[in-house]
Amino acid sequence: MLDVLVDQILLHRGFYDESGSPRLTTGTIVFGVLLRSLLTVIAGFAIWHYAGVEISVPVSLALLWGYVVYPAYRQYVVYNEHTEHVHEELLCSRCRHFNASGQHCLLFDEHVRPDYIPCDGLDWDPL
Ligand code: SF4
Numbered sequence: 638m639l640d641v642l643v644d645q646i647l648l649h650r651g652f653y654d655e656s657g658s659p660r661l662t663t664g665t666i667v668f669g670v671l672l673r674s675l676l677t678v679i680a681g682f683a684i685w686h687y688a689g690v691e692i693s694v695p696v697s698l699a700l701l702w703g704y705v706v707y708p709a710y711r712q713y714v715v716y717n718e719h720t721e722h723v724h725e726e727l728l729c730s731r732c733r734h735f736n737a738s739g740q741h742c743l744l745f746d747e748h749v750r751p752d753y754i755p756c757d758g759l760d761w762d763p764l
Pocket of ligand 1: 732
């Protein structure tokens, strides 16, 4: 959970993290939007307090676009491209144990990657 928090605050790039788990799922993208929106609101109030509303509003709008909306859009594009790639290439995408939104095998409770299939194909159960 902490790694998702840090990834979303710092907007780390790359689909996979150091442990090989996907950084981007629909859940982490939505979580990132909510988290960065909260930080933007807090920053907006802080700027309002110290610099006034005439500075706070444009800075908050710029932060909302540059730190919340556009990064979420880019994350969604990367997530979609990767998901399409996985659906075309991986055996798991045609298995009933596969959770597509989380890129996750429900049977082994592990993330699936193009270079790693948790069951090595032995438990593949076609849809
Ligand atoms: S059971 Fe095997 S083939 Fe099916 S999703 Fe899990 S790892 Fe992939």
